[in-house]
Structures are given as C-alpha cells and as structure tokens.
Amino acid sequence: MGLEFRRRDYRAEELALSLQRGRADTHPLSASSSSSSHLQVEECESGKDDFCDPLRVSDGSTEMSSSDVNREDACTEATAPSQLKTMKGWISYKKMLMQRFPVSKTSPMSVASGVHVKGTKAIEKSAKDLHSGELDDDKIFDDKDVKGISQQEHLSKLHALKDEINQYWCAGDRVTSLRLSIKAVRSLMDSSAIQIYPTLFVLATDIMDMLGDLVWNRIKEKAEITEENFKADDICFDAKETCNNWFSKVGSIRELLPRIYLELALLPCWRFLHDHPENILKRLVEMTRGIADPLASAYCRLYLAQCSLRLSQHDTGFLIACINDLKLVLARLTPARETVNGNLYGNIELLLTLVEPAIEYVIKCLFKDLKKMEISKMLLALGLSSNLSILSKNHSCISVVLHHILKELPVEYICSNAVELLHLIEIIDDRSFDQSLNFNLLGHRLCELVSQVSNVHLLVDKFIQVLSCHANLHAYLMLADAYLDIILENHLGMLLNVILDGILERVRDERIGENELVILQSVFLKILTHFGDIEKILALNHFADFLDMMHGSARNSINMHILNMATRNGQIQDPIIIEVLLEVAQALYNGLDFSNMRKDEYQHPSRLISRFVYMVDHGMEVESHLRFLAQCRGAFSGINELQENLVHSSNNLAVKAMRNGNSSMSFVKSCLAFNEVTIPAIPANLRQLNLYIETAEVALLGGFVSHLDGLLNAAVNCLQMIDPVNVMQMAEDGDEAISLICKLCGMSVMVPGGVEPEVAYIPKRLLSFLNSQSWILPRMKAKILSAIVFLSAALSQNQLPYHAVSGKVICNYQLFVGFPSAHQELLSLSHIALQGIVNCVMQESSKERGKLALESCNCVASSFMASDETLEACSKLVEIAKSCYSADDKFLQSTLKFLDASQFHLLCNSGPVG
Template identity: 50%
Template structure:
C-alpha cells in the first residue's frame, strides 16, 4: 500500500469558485438612473390600474353611523357600559371583602340565625294564605343559647336558601320567596362573629339582589303586557312613572307595603333597598327615597351593621342613572360620628386603641372606602369642593381645608379619592389636616405615606414640595423603623425628581440610625428593599449609587430574600451598561455576588428565581474586564471558582476566560510564558469539576489548542491524554434516561484528529501514541458499528495527511515543527503510518460486514471506499478492498443510488490506465 501524495495548495485553487467583479455592491445605494427607471415603471403601473393598499382599507365591521358628529352606537350603549363597569367593580369589591377578613372553620350562631341551622325546606311547609304578620314572629323560631356551625355549612345553607327563593318564585309562590328573603335579611342583624360579617353581607345581599331583580322584572312585565299576554307598550330605558299603567303601579305599591310591614328595622331597610329601583314605577324622582332610607339607618345601634347597611345603600344608589351624592355624604358624616364615639371611649394606659376596637374599625373601613369611591366618581372640581364643604372640611369653595379636623380613617379614603390637581394644589393644607386629625382610628403614618404617593402622581411646585417634605421629616423623625420606612419610601420619588440631595442624605442617615443594633423584621426588610430598589432605578451609573452616604452600610444590615432582590438589581444595573473595569466596583460587586450566592439554594435550579440569580452572577463575571492586568484577571477567576462553585455554567465560562487570557497574553508578547502556563494549569484543574463529559471533552481540546499556540507541546499532549481518559470513563446515560448523542462524540474525535495534524509526534512514547490510544478506546467501547466505522475513516485520513511531504497547516508557534519537518525522509515513520492504517482497514472492512442494517451497510461501504480512494494510490493492494466495498454497496443499495454512482465515477477517474477492475464497472 502507498499513500497518495497531495498538493493542498493546488487542490484549494482548483476547487475554489471562480469570482467575477460586480459593477455595484448589492448593499449600496441605487444609482440615480435606476431610480428614474423604477419611477417610470411605477407611473406606468399606476396609470393602468389604481393601487390598492389592503392595510389602509376601511374596516367595514368597525364602521359606525355618525349623526351630527356623534356616534349613535356609543350614545345608545353609554349607560349600559357604565352600568357594566360599576357591576364589575362591585363584583371585585365583594371578592375583596371575603378575602380580606378570613374566619375560623367553626362559627358560633346566635338565636337570630336559627334559619341557618334549621333543616328542611321552609317553602314546602308554607301556604300562600299565610298572613305576613307570622313572618315577623321571630320568637316562635328562636332557640335558647348559641349553636356552632362550620363556615362551609353556613355558606352552603345560604346558597340553598337562594335556590329555594328562586324555585318558590318561579312556582308562583311569591309570599314564600318574600318570607325566605326576610329571613336572609334578618341574618344581617347578627354581628356576634364580626370577622364573618363581611362574608355574610356578600352572601345575603347577593340573595336580596336576586329578589330585587325578580320583582323589577315582574312589575315591568305588568307594565308592558296585559293579563292575557297582550303587549300594551314597550317602556323606554329612561321611562318615568307617567309611562306606567295603573295595574303595574298597584303591584309595585303592594310590594313596598309588604316590605314596610316588616317589624325589624334592619331587614326592612335591606328589603326596600333590594327593590329600590322599583320606585321608578311610582314616582318621578325615585332617588329622593334614598335620603329617607339614610335617615332610617340612624336607628341602627350596632356600628358594624349600620356601616354595612350604608354600604348597601351606596351600591343600590348606583342603580339610578343620576343619583344624588348628598345622601352618600350624609352616610359618611353619620359613619364619622360612629367613629368618633368609638375613639372617644376609654383608651389603654399607653394611649392606643384596644385590639377589639381596632378590629371593629378595620371591619367598618370597606364601607367608607366604597362610599368615597361612589361620591368622587367622575366628579368635577367644583363638585369636589362642594363635597368637601358638606363633609365639614372646608368653610367655602375658596377655603377647602379650613374646617374642623377629620376622622383619620375617613381622611385616608378621602385623600385616596381626591383628584390629583386638588391634592397637588392643597398639599400643605392637607398635611396640616392630617396632623390635627390624630384620633387613633387609623395609623397616621399611612396618611402621611398616602399624601406622598398622591403628590408623586403630578409634578408640583418645588416650594410646595419642600414645605411638605420638611414638615413630614420632622414628624417621622419620632417614628420607629417600620413607620419611618413606610413614610419616607412614599416621598423618595419626589426627592429624586427634584434633586433634593440634602433630604435624601437625611433619610439614609435616619434609616441607618434606626436600623443599627436591632434585628430587622420582615416588614422592615420589605421597606428597605423598596427604598434601595428605587435608588437603583433612579441613577444610571452604579458608582453614583455606591457613593451615596450609608447605602452600602444599609445593604449590609439586610438579610434574606429582600437583600437577595436588592443584590440582583445591583448586578443587573452593573452589567447593563457594559464592562466593569473599576477595581473598587469590581470588589464590591464580587462581595455582593458572593453573599447572593451563599443565600441561594442553587442546588434547586428548577426554581426560576434561583436560575435568575445564577444568571446574574455569571453575567457579572463575564462583564469584568481588568484590561492589560492579566495576572489580576486570572486571580479574579481563581476567586470566582472558589466563591461560585455551585454554578456549573460559570465554571465552563471560567475555563473559556482563562484560555482567552492566555491567548491575549501570547498576542501581546509582553507576558512571560509562566503566565500562560498558569492559565493552562487553572483550566486543567477546573475542567474535571464541570458536570457533563461532552463539555469536558471540548474544554480539554480548547485548552490543548491554547497550549499548542504557546509552544507548550508537553502540556498539549497531557490535555489530549486527559480528554481520551475522559472518553474512556464516559457514561452514555449522563445521569439521565436519554442517551448522549453519538454525533457529538464523533464530532469531538474528528476535531481531535484535525488537531493532531499540528501536534508533533513524541518518539519517547511513540510517534503514533495518540492515534493508537484512540484505536484502543474504540475497541473498548460498545459504540455502534456506524460510529466506529466513521472514526476508523477519520484515523485513515489522519494517517494519510501525516504522510505528506507538506502538511496542509502548521502550528502558529515558530518553535513547533510539524511532522513533515521532524520526520522528513524517515522511511520508518511512513512505514509505521502504513502499518497502523492497514490494521485500521482490516477492522473497518470487518465492521462493515457486521452491520445488520442493509441500508446502513451500503452507506458505510461507500463512505469507507471514498476515504480509502482519497488516501491511497489505487494499486493492486488497494483496488481489491475498494472493489469489495463497491460490491457490498451494490448488494445493499439501488443501482440508481446517486451516492453509489458518484463513488464509482470517482474511482474510474482515479484508476491507473493499466488497471482494470470489473467489479467497479457498472
């Protein structure tokens, strides 16, 4: 056998594509002549047919009829849309009520709620002739003492009652429906389990709303249809009492009489509120009945029941298109009196509310919140001024906040609903109102905080801002850490927007003073986190944040998830603006990253937060740049390997970075070879700790290339040996059920063979020590025949390349000589290559015959034949092997197979003239 001589330069030139010059670069601007030609073409096309742009075509479905400049569809649907929005808000509010006040599983039920514990269906026992007075005799059904019932049973019983009312109504038994509705309304008299009362209110009013809707529809049917079903008229949406027939009015009046005969005040109010919209059938100004109901609520002694009754008044008032807010203002003033009575009760020794009173105020708070929303919904500035005067906060429209103090909790929700312009223009007056409204019904710090948040909604005059902030700072200086953080966090945006550096410095000093020497609670950590994140979001450069007084000291006081979140914001900010080069900043960020790493469970990488933290730490390490200080950067990499050992992806980057440092140092030529050795040693130590053999293999090979670039041949040999040893201990399952892709292993071995072209042979261990190690590896592994065959072909190609008098490429380092120079004219060297290759060919042919798949066997035969024909001269030793492989391919593949035909054509072109091989001919 004899290797085929190759002239790689000539081959590259012969296979290169022929190049021709271009008049114009395809990415350059077109010439003026081509522009004119395009314009002429456009004119011709536009003259022949009008251009139609589908993106600018009108949407027929979106068109609407416009009359006198107004959209009829929007006019007709405006009221309906407004009602739907209000209903969605009410639904959300009810859900909020039930979630805000959780209760225990067991509920103590008083005698007033015996309807819940009684079994059986009440409407089945009733008679339509039963007198309504019997409904009022609660003593008949009362039981002594209280009973316990689970919360779920209570809720289920109310749902059953709702279904019973609905079934009785549709069974024409409206007396029973009313009877059961009254019983549901009576449940609202029971406030013994106060935390359950909001849930009870939601469930009970849901039943009453259903009754009110059914009564409304019945009376509307009476107004539009006669008893025999004849249609009398169609009431318009804005109908009045004059449009309603007498029969419908009598039915409506009868319902109000039945409700008015209920003995207890609270059920009577709720039932009338349920059917309140029905007043439209009787009187022209139905909203006037609201004020009467508001006056009736003053007879309710229980503060909790009265507050929620007023809440229901506000909701039912929304049913009127133009309801009078005066009734709602009366409700607020009445609730203020209730709060005043509660706050005037005896206080504890420390001047604080008792827990029970605070709980009661908290339960009543949603009523104030919702009523305030209704009052200020779409209110003009003049209407706002009128409301403030009626609430007793202003003497006139010109002096809106010059009246008496306000109850703190009422003031809070008033401030929440006031228009932004009013808050901004009267900020100082509102601040003084907050200071003089300290009645312990609400935490004052929350009112100061809310004022700051509202001021942030609109840019205010610097004089106003400065006056407000100065007064607030004087007040909060007396607070503890938690209250202090709540207030100053709200004003932080204002300080940053107006560059009030002195106030910012004072705030940070105050935080440090209050936080030092104490264990910071979770709420306080959340406040610190919010403040530090706002500071990070405001500044563009991280150095400006680090230069703030006490910023880093405050960060050091934090711990847990709050510190981790701030650290993540810092790292994100640091890596967002490019490379990090300042040594002091690098050290600070390293310490922050180390603390973040230590506080993170990186073993649980399935958690998204943990992945984000690991990503930010890795990104920081990537963005660090020490410039020409290569030794300093290598020391930094060593520190990172010790500090962030749990981040596998980072270790891989550390090896890449170390190899990159060595390459830069070699290019600069200013660094001693000892530094390059240090980089390679760092990589050699780090690679084994990286999970995944595939990653290790490629990193070993990459580091070997760097070693060869630096002229370190012995290091290169050692790294290649480590890679082959890694392959020998390869786990094909890699800790999972999915087998590792064999193509990646094949790619690595082929890349290794390409590198071996440049690596000089070592006579001490054998010139072909590494190829023989690869062959030994192949024999020891249970790889597929197809994979082994391709590796054998790679070794054949490597041997043929090494036998050439001029290698296709050499190592860049001038002191490294290729095998073509080291063993030039050495016949024993070529003989050893041939001996190795003959052994490989024998294994290759035998392996192909063992392949069970016919199609794979044919493809393998063609691959091997092409490799052999490219590597050897086609003489009497090689032709039989090729002929045998072609014969195998013919038996396995179709005669029209393109790969088979091209391989035979290639062999025919390379056959010597005297050679004849009938097996090859088609």
C-alpha cells in the same frame, strides 16, 4: 493493488477551488444594497414572489377580538338590572370580603333560631289569606328557643335558606319567600358575632339580590315589555298594582334594618312606578340614620351604594351624605391621639377594621362617575377644603375616610394639591387609622406622576419635617420609601443624605425585622436604579453600612441588582470596584444554597456572578488577573458555568501574554497549570473534553509539548468517562461528543507523536474508544472513522495542510522521516477504519443513511488512491446512496463527478442511477 494514500498538494488545491474575489462597490448591509430586498418584499405583498416576510403578514385577531367584545356587550345588555352594572365587580368585592375576614369552623356563637326555617315543607296557608301585617309573625315557623351553634353551622343554614326561598317562589308561595328573606336580613341586626359579620352580610345580600331579580322579572312579565328603556307610563295597571303591593308589604315590616334592605333589593322596581327612582335614595339615606349599631349602619350604607349602581342615573349627593354620616359614627368611636396612650381598645380596633371595607366601597362608588371639575365641590361637601386657613380651624375629616379618598382622587389633582393634602393628613388627630399609612399613600400617589408635582421644594421641606417626627424605624422607612422617587427625580442629594443618616440612626436603636428589611430593600433598589453607576453608588454616604444591615433574600436581591448594574457598561477595571463587587458576589454566593436550588432559581444569580468575573479586566497586569481567577475558583466552586468561564479566561490571558510578548513563558505555563487543575473539577465530561481541547490549542500555540501531551491524554480519557445513559437520552449530547472527537482529530494533524515513534498514537486510542463503547450509533461511528481516515491521510503527507503558528512544534512528517513503519502503521489503521465505515453505513437505518453514504464515499475517494479495496468500498456506498436518492439529486451527482475526476470512473459507468 493494495491500499495507498493519495498524494495531496494542499496549496494547489486551495488555489484551484477558491472563488475569485473582487472589491465590492457597496457594503452588502448598507442602505443602498438593501433596496433589492425591499423590492422583494413588495413583490411578495403583490403576490409575485414566493418570499413572504412573517412580520408583514396581517393578523386578523384584532377584528375577531373586537367582535367578541361586541357579542359580550350585547349579552350583558340582556341581563337583569341587578346584574347589569354590578355582577363582576360586586361578585369580586364579596369574594374579597370573605377572604379578608375568614370564618372559623369551630368557634361557637349564640343565635336566635328564628333566623332559620325548620324543614322545607311548604306552608299550606295561601298567599291571599295572609295579610301584610302577618309578615312579622314568627310563630308560623315554630321558633321557640335560642340555640348555641358554631359560626360555620350558622352560615351553612343561612346559605341553605337561599335555596329554600327559591323553592317557595317556584311553588308560587311568594309571601313565604318574602318572610324567609326578612328572616335572612334579621341576622344582620345582631352584631354580637362581630367577626363573622362581613360573611353574614355577603350571604344575606345574595338572598336580597336573588329576591330583587325574582320580583323584577315577575313584574316585567306582567308589564309585557321587552325593551330596557321603558317609561312608567308604558306599564299596565296590573303590573303597577303588583309593584305597589310588594312595596306595601316591605313598608309593613316592623324592624328598620330589614325594611331598608328589602326596599334596596326592590329598588329597580320603582322604575315601574316613577321615571326617576333615584329620588328614593335620599329617603333611604335618612332611614339609615336610625340604625344605632355602627357596624350594621356601615354595611347597610354599603349595600345602599351598591344598589344605587343598578339605576341608570343618580346624583352623588346621597353618597356624600352616607360618608358624612359614617364620619359622625366614627367620630364617636375613635378618640384623639392624646387619649388612651395612643392605643385603641381591642373591640374598637376590630370594629374599625370591619367597618373600613364599607367606607372603601362607598367612596369607590362616589368617585366612579365623578368628573374632574366636580372634585373640589365634592371635597368641600365632605369637609375637605383646599383653603388651609379654613381647613386648620374647622376640619371634619376622619383618617380612615381620608385614606380611601386619597386612593380614589385623580393623580393630577393630588399632584396639584400635594402640600395641602400633606398638611391635611398632619392635622387630623383621630386614631381611626395609622397616619403614617396616609403619608405613605400620598407619597406613592405623587410618585405615579412625579413630573407634575407642584411646589416640590415646599412639599419636600414639609415632608422632611413630618419624617423627623417619626422615631419608629418602620414608619420612617415606609415614608422615606414613599417620597424617595420625588427626591431622586429632583436631584435633591442633600436631602437624600439626610434620609440615609436618619435611617442609620434609627437602625442603631432598633433591630431590623423582616418587614423593615423589605422596605429597606425597596429604598436601596430605588437608589441603585436612579444612579445606575456603581461608582456613584460607592460614593453615597453609608453605602457599606446599609449593605451590611441587609441579610437573607433582601440582601440577595440587592446583590444581584448591583452585579447586574455593574456589568451593564462594559469591562470593570478599577481595582477598588473589583474588590467591592467580589465581596458582593461572594455574599450572594454564600447567601444561596446552589447545591439544592432548582435550575431556574440557580440560573440567574450564577450567570450574574459568572458575567462579573468575565467582565473584570486588569489590563496589562495579567499576573493580577490570574490571581483574581484563582481567587474566584475557590470562592465560587459550586458554579460549574463559572468554572468553565475561568478556563476560558485563563486561556485568553495566555494568548494575550504570548501576543504582547511582554510576559515570561512561565506565566503561560501558570495559565496552563491553572486549567489543568480547574478542568477536572467540572462534572460534565463533554465540558471537560471541550476545555481540554481548547487548552491544548493554547499549549500548541506556545509550543509547550509536554503540557500538550498531558492535555490530549486527559481529553481522550474524558471520552472513556462519558455517561452512556445521558448521551442516549440527549441526542444533542451525542452530536456534541462526535463534533468534539472530530475537532480532536483535526487538531491532532499538528500534534507530534509520542515519545516513542508512534505517529498514530491518538487515532489508535480513538479506535480503541470506538470498540469499547456500545452507546455509539452506526452513523456516529462512521463519522468518527471518517475523521480517523482524514487524520491518517493528512499525517502521511510530506506537507501538512496546516501547522502551529508559533513554529516551535516539530511536525510529524519531520519527526518520522525515514521511518517506513510509521507510514505502514497509518495504512494499517486506515484499513480497519475503512472496513468499519462501510459496515456502519450498511447498518444505519435512519433517514440520514444516503447522506452518510455519500459523505463516507467522498472521504474514501479523497484520502486513497483507486484500488480494488477502495473501489469495492465506494461501490457499496454509492449503491446505498442510489437507493436513498433520486437520479437528479445534486449531492449524488456531485459525488459521482468527484469519483470520475479521482479515477474512480468505473463506478460512474457501472449503470444508471436509480
């Protein structure tokens, strides 16, 4: 018996295999029906069920991290006092200081060589033979001249001095260590090399901190104490004597600055002598007033504030005194606004820049442990009163000091006293700091807690007065940006328009630089975020003007934000909004080089543009929508994802027109023609194949056979163009290709043959494709051959399993009735496919071999009558499956039952499974 197709009654098979249906009493996703799953979770939690919800599993990481923190705290408590409270913060601050003021490697400087030690040979004179009065004797170190060295060399020698001090200490020569430490601090007495002073300070204080630790540990070892909370009475006489000796040596230093630094380094050691070492701080503050140089004075107070943190307790009065002293120093340096034409001399400006970090750090220390109830008292002590009448007559604040106070004040206090603080900034007339930066900082601090800002209308009125006085575009934008959240939050639309008018007026007089562009972008984003509706944004004054002002990355960011906002709330139907958004999308596309962008950079803007195009809906005006798609195709030709979406949208339009019946068939043809032009421009062949098949389905739905033939031909041609290298590298691409080919076969059931009587036109081309492609793996080829067999078997039936909905397409069984050659051609093609299936399964070596064998066996048994050829094929396939599966495998057993029902029972009786 030769090969013959099985006769199928698809309708009867559907009825026989369909599950019985009944009306459900409750929706499967309703609350009542979910009770069973709730019980299941409870059972899981009690250990009675295998199911376990991963979201309900407890995580022990919290306890672990908590114990880690405890261990870290315990470790911290064991460190030396100089590291106890300050290590992390102090190290990060010094790192910031050096990064903020980098040192040139080539700039020369003159420095006394007495700061450095020549050689590392230990001094033979013992410590007991050296009297304290000899600590300042530089002749011991043979310092004779002044050298001209570079800044980098000077810093390198100072850095090496730290190791040398440690070496002398380890050798037992502690007096020499002290002498070298004094020399290190002397480098801070000379501020002629003003640019490297911060770095000199960092290196010198590193040495001071090290020496302080060495002395502390030595005295603690002599005191023979282990606990940290000791009293002065617990210390033995020998340890106290050593401690007194160290302070006596430090007190004998002639120069004031080294004496202060050394005593600060040893400050924690006062605990061995007094229970309240913090009382020493007042004397040290008074000593710093004797330092004449402003830079050295400021950094000495910085180190004083840092060292005070090593003490377990201290009053903030000495820090207030430090700040007030710094204010007096700065008052002598900074002229009023009206002098020097509003500009500072270069050296003074540099000096203020270098002093600012010291002011910032002292103020941070002041606010570190300050309680809220003490704030007003502290501000009064600093010369800042909340009483405006007192403030306007006698204020003693300096702009740079006020700036860092505003940084540290609690936001609740700032919100409660916003008007007073704004007035305070306004009346300060020194030039130590740009006042617009203080106005700006106050605005940003207020915006941290907008809802709690008091006297909003009074504040905003005052702000508008201040703002109007700034003719400079940068300052105006900066202030507008800082207070914009307050204006938007309180719905002060009139004032918003005033600000926008002011920006536009100043833009006409000045060129927008990069800095201004960044601030303008921030202003625009805040407005967009607040309104959140494209219609309200378009109604704003000068919206288009502001958009035209922007360019570069700022414009791109704004454009993306607008598109994101416009596409959040569903379809876009207003023609005016569509036109504006199209211009925005085009500006974004033109502002980005999509051809040279990385994938991660390209993805977000391209998806926003694609989403915008997808969300546009012209309603029943389908012709207008198609024109819009054509416009987008030309405008965004470089976005492949968008080109695909255009094809999808065009197909949706065609289906919509056919369903509504209110458009001529010429419009549907226009949609098909649009796709036929668009698809070839998409570079990925698999994407093209998918789109050709989708468009062919639309053509089949409308009965456009001529377009259908061209689209299917183009789809098969796409297969020939697939890049084998990419497919072999990407397994998912190969699976996608097979899936699309199978889909093409499934659709071909409804497609009539070619112009000549050729019912097997498409399967023959697919078979030719398989034979010409070496990259197709055996499992892939077996699936395609099975699809060809299914297609051939379906085409041989007197009734198709499905057909085109329109009814306008004549089926193949109607076209080829009375043509025996057509049936024979299908059988001949299936014979080749059947042989290929068996060979491919036998060549397959992957884990899927058994599954592939059973799938192929089911294909053969459901498509052909039992015959010698089909029995032989199924026998081989079943044997392969038995070698891969156990006897009780469900797939294998169901396949054997199907073979028995399909009169392939000889296979089932051929022997045991296994």
